[in-house]
Structures are given as structure tokens and as C-alpha cells.
Amino acid sequence: MxxxxxxxxxxxxxxxxxxxxxxxxxxxxxxxxxxxxxxxxxxxxxxxxxxxxxxxxxxxxxxxxxxxxxxxxxxxxxxxxxxxxxxxxxxxxxxxxxxxxxxxxxxxxxxxxxxxxxxxxxxxxxxWIAPNQQxxxxxxxxxxxxxxxxxxxxxxxxxxxxxxxxxxxxxxxxxxxxxxxxxxxxxxxxxxxxxxxxxxxxxELEKGQYIQRNFLPESLPELPNLEIASYFKPARMVAGDFYDVFDLPDNQVGLVIADVCDKGVGAALFMALFRSLIRIFSGQTQLEGLSFHSEFTSVLLDKLSSVPIPLEAVTFAQKSERQPNHSQINALKAIRLTNNYIALNHGDLGMFATLFFGVLDPKTSLLTYINAGHDPLFILQDNGQVKEVLNSTGPALGLLPNLKFRIRQTYLDVGDLLFGYTDGVTEARSQGGTLFTEKRLLTVLETEVTSAQAVLDRVAAEVLAHTGTASQFDDITMLAVRRKSFSVT
Amino acid sequence: MDITINKLQAVTVVELAGDLDANTASEVQQKVISLATPSSKILLDLHGVKYMSSAGLRMLLSLYRHVTANKGQVVLVGLAPQIYKTMSITGFLNFFTTCETLESGLAVLQQKS
Missing domain, CATH: 3.30.450.40 (GAF domain)
Incomplete structure (x- = not known):
């Protein structure tokens, strides 16, 4: 007072x-x-x-x-x-x-x-008008x-x-x-x-995210002697990374892991395009009861496959000199067609994707693949040692029309695990800015393989521990396929 | 991202310093693409670029398309080992002439005419 x-x-x-x-x-x-x-x-x-x-x-x-x-x-x-x-x-x-x-x-x-x-x-x-009821x-x-x-x-x-x-x-x-x-x-x-x-x-982004999730497989195929697992963690609401696993004609299984360049909505739109083109051109999608590789559709393909690659030009890893599986080679034409589709129709945007497309025969475990500019995939033995590295066999998809992609073949032995990842794993940054690196990834992988899912869980845990509280820099995607021992039944 | 553009006789030297990623690539693209005039000779000095994401590669692809459409030439100089490796895996090295030093890059552009 x-x-x-x-x-x-x-x-x-x-x-x-x-x-x-x-x-x-x-x-x-x-x-x-x-x-x-x-x-x-x-x-x-x-x-x-x-x-x-x-x-x-x-x-x-x-x-x-x-x-x-x-x-x-x-x-x-x-x-x-x-x-x-x-x-x-x-x-x-x-x-x-x-x-x-x-x-x-x-x-x-x-x-x-x-x-x-x-x-x-x-x-x-x-x-002044006095308000009522006051x-x-x-x-x-x-x-x-x-x-x-x-x-x-x-x-x-x-x-x-x-x-x-x-x-x-x-x-x-x-x-x-x-x-x-x-x-x-x-x-x-x-x-x-x-x-x-x-x-x-x-x-809007949430709607986009919801729709994009629909472009990833809802569930992974369950096959008697294969175990397939995936991991997907986008850095933003919508992602440029994707993986895909789908059935192909002649009981083959299509395996894709890919990373569309750049980030955000643009990459997400192209993810949808790449994913659909690979499915359609590989014959996963049957159009009006016809496979895309029919007489009816061949006219449409002419423009896209302006430089047809004869089968003889296909190169195989020296290791396996097996007879080429024609169903597998046929599906892999999707790479050339998709490359040309993107480069011819959307070249101005400079969009491309690094993409591994493998076609696996679940019965023989023959894997025929093209690695279009993607980071190497590994085949691990059951002790976690790298048995084979599936390096890039051609450029990334969509750079320019009529680029050449080599086809390679390999074979998954009983207990072998095919492991694919995107650079969100190796380039994951800690808070101090250090990268996870491929070397570290290989160290993490070098442990006895109990299951495909366990391998992905372990790598994911290590990557997330490495980034800690730092914000996720890039999409993280992994795909693993393991050939189980023959079931007695 | 620092972008310095200098003209050395017939060659346009673009010096980049900083990370070339989703945040910086579009700015670089805007500045660099406009240099791709008919018969232009562009030297991209990447000594100062320690990290390049796929957004940076996308910028390089656009530059390549513009330069070749205009019958020009482009040379990349001073690629960090990791960037060189990424460009090798993705097939970008097939399209670009790369040199270790600015001098050797300039020599390549001046000799091809």
C-alpha cells in the first residue's frame, strides 16, 4: 500500500x-x-x-x-x-x-x-445501447x-x-x-x-503417406523354403525408398529394393511410378487376362525397347554356368523398359532410381538379377560371413534412354541369406555427423544368422543406436531373403 | 553452399563448397544450368564438396543433359573418394569426364575444341 x-x-x-x-x-x-x-x-x-x-x-x-x-x-x-x-x-x-x-x-x-x-x-x-441481460x-x-x-x-x-x-x-x-x-x-x-x-x-502429407504405404506389399509371400523379411522407415512422411516382393509367371518371385533420387513428394511420386512400371513390365500384372509380354502389347513395347538386347548378350556370373531361365530373363526386361519409359517421358526432370531387381526361383533357388546402380547386396552364409557381393551391373534407372544393363545369376544355398539395403543405412548420421558406413554394416552382419527377420532387426537397432537423438537423415529400407533348410514334410 | 563462378578464357569454372544435398542442390542447379549455353565448356570444381546425396547426382544429370543438348562439354574435378564411389556404382562416371586437379581439367577442356 x-x-x-x-x-x-x-x-x-x-x-x-x-x-x-x-x-x-x-x-x-x-x-x-x-x-x-x-x-x-x-x-x-x-x-x-x-x-x-x-x-x-x-x-x-x-x-x-x-x-x-x-x-x-x-x-x-x-x-x-x-x-x-x-x-x-x-x-x-x-x-x-x-x-x-x-x-x-x-x-x-x-x-x-x-x-x-x-x-x-x-x-x-x-x-450507447445497454446490452440485454447483464x-x-x-x-x-x-x-x-x-x-x-x-x-x-x-x-x-x-x-x-x-x-x-x-x-x-x-x-x-x-x-x-x-x-x-x-x-x-x-x-x-x-x-x-x-x-x-x-x-x-x-x-495432405498424411494422405500421401497412407497411399504410399499401399504401394508397398501388404504382406510378404510365404513360401515353403524361403523366409522373406523387410524393414522400412522413411525419414519424412513420404519416401523415395521402396522394396517389393511379388509373384511372377512360372512360379517365380520378384524381389526389388530401390532408392529414388532426392527426397520428399517428388521422390514419392516417382517411387509409385517405378514400382508400378517394374510390376507391369515384368509380367506381375496381367492386363485383360494377357501378360504384358503378348502379341497385343508388343506394339506398345516397340518404342520403349528401341535397342533390343538379344539374349546372347546377357552375361552371367562365371560361377554359375547354368542354363538361363527364360521366365526370369523375360521378367528382367522390365529394367530396360522402365529405364526407357522414365528417360523418354520424364527425362527433363532428371529423376532416376537405383534399383535392384532379382527374380528368384523358389524351387531351385536360382536368382537372376540386374543391379541398376544400387549399393551392393550381400549373400551371407549362416555364420554371417559374406559369400558373394551382388555389385551394380548397370547404371541407375532413368538416366538416359537405351542404356545397357547386364544380367547376372547366382544361387542361394541352404542357409544363405540375401541382404539388400538402401544408403539410409550406411549413410545414417550420428549426432556428431559420422556415417554408419558399409564397413560397420558388414561388422554388424557378421553374426550367426538365425532368421532373416532377426538380421534386419539387429541392423535396424544398430543404425538407430548410431543416430541416437539426431534426426533421421534419409529413408532406411532393408530386404532379406533366406533359404531355409528343406522341410521334411 | 558456396558457389563461385569464374571465367578462365573459354572455360566457365564453377567452384562448389559445402554439402551437395536436397537442401542445396536446387540452388546449385539453377545457377549452373544457366551456364550451359551452346558450345559452353564448364568445369565443375568439387574439391570443396565432402558429401553429395542423390539430389546432387540429380543436379549433375540435369547438367549433363543440358550441356550435351547444347553441344557443350563438362568436366568434373576433385571428386571426394566417397562421391567417386557413388558415381561409379550409379553409372554416372560413364557420362562424365573426371580429373583430379583443376589444371588437368582445364587442359582437357582446352584441348578438346
Whole structure:
């Protein structure tokens, strides 16, 4: 109380100067503090209401008003947000009700004139229309328009039960504050808009993510002597990585692991394209009951396979000099067709994918493959030692038309595991920026193989431990196929 | 990403420093593609690039397509071992002439005319 007594000793002029100071310094600072605090908080959707509340609090404090309200308007003059009391939470009334609140009376006058409305005594001013059903009787009212140029952003109304509480000086004071309030409200409105748009964008990405998940196999084929496992962890909501496992004619199984260049939505769109083209061109998809490799479709393929590669040109790993499996070779034509499709139709975008496509015969475990510019796959023995490295046999897909891709063959022995990964594994970064590396991957792999799933789980755990709290840099995808021992049944 | 563009006689030397990834590739692409005018000779000095993601390779592919469409030449210089390896696996080395030093790169471009 001592302080208050002291303050009473100020003469009018000093008091006025003090208040001007408050309006010019304290008010903007308080409002700015709110804005910064709210912008930092994750609850930005509540920011607008909190800013309005704070604006009203500061205004009532400054003018010693007993009650007050604040209305925020959209560019058409309709109420978008309102706070009807410095002490109560924001009102969730419907917009028609809120619009009515500004019809007639002082608020309406302020809206029209865009000037500060000062009523020193409500009983002697025709602009005052007492609201219905209210216990509180206002005798002195101040309504301040918050303007951005000529646009009315909002109206702050301040009330007091004593006539002549608000004077021309109070009005002048609030006039000074109005510009600051305007800036704060503009910012708050921008944040609210940003938040709304971010939410919309997120919704779209979520839909994209949902659809993209549908482009990955829903379940992996279960075959008597094969165990197939996969791991997929996109860095963003939508990914450029993918894997695929699907049935092909003549009881063959198609195996794909791929990484579309670049990141985000563009890579995700091309992922869908690459995945579908490989499925269609390999004969996984039957069109109108016809395999894509039919007389009917051969005309369509002519343009895409402008440089036909005779089967004799196919090179095989020296290790296996088995007879080429024609069903497998046929499916692998999908590589050349897909490359040409992308390069001829979308060359301008410079999009490409590194892609391994293998066709496995579950009966003989003969694996015929093309590795189009992808990181090497490994065949591991059951002790985790690398038995064979399936290096790149051609360029990445989609670079230029008519590139050559060599076909190679190998064989999965009983207990062998085919392991494929994308560079999200080897280039996973720790918080300090060090990469996981291929060397580390090989060390992690070098443990007795109990199951395909166990291998992927172990690598994933190591990679995630390596990245720790660092944000995931790239999509992480792995595929493993293990030839189990022959079942006795 | 720092991009420095200098003209050395008939050769445009583009020096890049920083990571060439999804965040920087489009800016580099915008600046570099515009240099691929008819019969242009471009030397891309990558000594200062320690990391290149597939977004960087995509930029190189676009550059290659523009340069060849305009009957120009492009030489890459100073590839970090990891980048060289990635370009080898993905088949990019088949399209690009690469040199270890700026001098040898310039010599290649000046001799082919």
C-alpha cells in the first residue's frame, strides 16, 4: 500500500507522462513477450486467443477499466475471435451471434468511423445501447479501433461503472497503444493462418503417406523354403525408398529394393511410378487376362525397347554356368523398359532410381538379377560371413534412354541369406555427423544368422543406436531373403 | 553452399563448397544450368564438396543433359573418394569426364575444341 500512497503524490502532468511512458514502452514489451512466448510454444493454435487475452489485460490495466472485450474481425468485417472479459476464457459463440454484438451502439459507430469512441456517461450518450441481460451497468465506455491501414482488424472496448472514468486523456493514451496492438494482432493473425495452412499441408502429407504405404506389399509371400523379411522407415512422411516382393509367371518371385533420387513428394511420386512400371513390365500384372509380354502389347513395347538386347548378350556370373531361365530373363526386361519409359517421358526432370531387381526361383533357388546402380547386396552364409557381393551391373534407372544393363545369376544355398539395403543405412548420421558406413554394416552382419527377420532387426537397432537423438537423415529400407533348410514334410 | 563462378578464357569454372544435398542442390542447379549455353565448356570444381546425396547426382544429370543438348562439354574435378564411389556404382562416371586437379581439367577442356 505504501507504493500506492506514494503514487498519489504525482501531479497530473507527471502521471500523464508516466502513462505515456507505459503506453509507449511497457505495453509493447508485454505484448511482444506474449507473442514470443506463444510463438515458441507448440500450442500455436491457442496463440491468437492468448494474444487477445493479453491485449485486453494490458488495456484494462492501463486504463483501470473494470470490464472489457476484444473482437477480432476478418477482412469482410465479420467477427472471427472474441474475448468478452479480461477475467473469463474466450467465448465460443457462433459467428452470427458475435456479428450481432457489433451491430448498433458504440461498436457499430467505431466500425463505421474508425475513430476512438469515448462515452463519458452512458446515460447522456445516444450511441450507447445497454446490452440485454447483464447485471453490470457501464457508465463510462471507451471503444478503440485497431487498424491496419484502412482495414479494421478489431475493436477493444473498455467499461467502467463510474461516469467520467474514461477521459479524453485515456482515449489519447489508448490511441498511442492502438498501433502497437495492431502490430501484435497482425502477427497473431499471421501465425494463426500459418498454423492453419501447416495443418492442411500435414493432412495432405498424411494422405500421401497412407497411399504410399499401399504401394508397398501388404504382406510378404510365404513360401515353403524361403523366409522373406523387410524393414522400412522413411525419414519424412513420404519416401523415395521402396522394396517389393511379388509373384511372377512360372512360379517365380520378384524381389526389388530401390532408392529414388532426392527426397520428399517428388521422390514419392516417382517411387509409385517405378514400382508400378517394374510390376507391369515384368509380367506381375496381367492386363485383360494377357501378360504384358503378348502379341497385343508388343506394339506398345516397340518404342520403349528401341535397342533390343538379344539374349546372347546377357552375361552371367562365371560361377554359375547354368542354363538361363527364360521366365526370369523375360521378367528382367522390365529394367530396360522402365529405364526407357522414365528417360523418354520424364527425362527433363532428371529423376532416376537405383534399383535392384532379382527374380528368384523358389524351387531351385536360382536368382537372376540386374543391379541398376544400387549399393551392393550381400549373400551371407549362416555364420554371417559374406559369400558373394551382388555389385551394380548397370547404371541407375532413368538416366538416359537405351542404356545397357547386364544380367547376372547366382544361387542361394541352404542357409544363405540375401541382404539388400538402401544408403539410409550406411549413410545414417550420428549426432556428431559420422556415417554408419558399409564397413560397420558388414561388422554388424557378421553374426550367426538365425532368421532373416532377426538380421534386419539387429541392423535396424544398430543404425538407430548410431543416430541416437539426431534426426533421421534419409529413408532406411532393408530386404532379406533366406533359404531355409528343406522341410521334411 | 558456396558457389563461385569464374571465367578462365573459354572455360566457365564453377567452384562448389559445402554439402551437395536436397537442401542445396536446387540452388546449385539453377545457377549452373544457366551456364550451359551452346558450345559452353564448364568445369565443375568439387574439391570443396565432402558429401553429395542423390539430389546432387540429380543436379549433375540435369547438367549433363543440358550441356550435351547444347553441344557443350563438362568436366568434373576433385571428386571426394566417397562421391567417386557413388558415381561409379550409379553409372554416372560413364557420362562424365573426371580429373583430379583443376589444371588437368582445364587442359582437357582446352584441348578438346
Amino acid at each position: 505504501g507504493d500506492r500512497d506514494q503514487s498519489l503524490k504525482y501531479d497530473d502532468e507527471e502521471l500523464e507522462s508516466l502513462r505515456q511512458d507505459v503506453a509507449a514502452n511497457v505495453l509493447p514489451r508485454k505484448l511482444l513477450e506474449t507473442l514470443v512466448a506463444m510463438a515458441r510454444s507448440s500450442k500455436s493454435h491457442e496463440m491468437l486467443d492468448a494474444t487477445l487475452q493479453q491485449t485486453l489485460n494490458v488495456s484494462t490495466e492501463l486504463t483501470r477499466a473494470e470490464e472489457g472485450s476484444i473482437f477480432l474481425l476478418d477482412p469482410c468485417g465479420r467477427v472471427t475471435n472474441c474475448i468478452l472479459s479480461p477475467t473469463e476464457p474466450p467465448l465460443k459463440a457462433n459467428s452470427d451471434q458475435l456479428d450481432q454484438a457489433l451491430e448498433g451502439g458504440l461498436a457499430s459507430w467505431v466500425k463505421q468511423t474508425q475513430k476512438i469512441g469515448l462515452i463519458t456517461d452512458t446515460e447522456r450518450d445516444q450511441r 447485471q453490470y451497468t457501464a457508465r463510462s465506455v471507451l471503444a478503440i479501433p485497431i487498424l491496419k491501414g484502412e482495414e479494421l482488424l478489431g475493436i477493444v472496448s473498455l467499461l467502467h461503472s463510474r461516469p467520467h472514468h474514461f477521459s479524453q486523456q485515456t482515449a489519447d493514451l489508448m490511441q498511442l497503444a492502438a498501433d502497437q496492438i495492431s502490430l501484435v494482432l497482425q502477427n497473431a493473425r499471421l501465425y494463426a493462418e500459418l498454423d492453419r495452412r501447416r495443418a492442411l499441408l500435414n493432412q
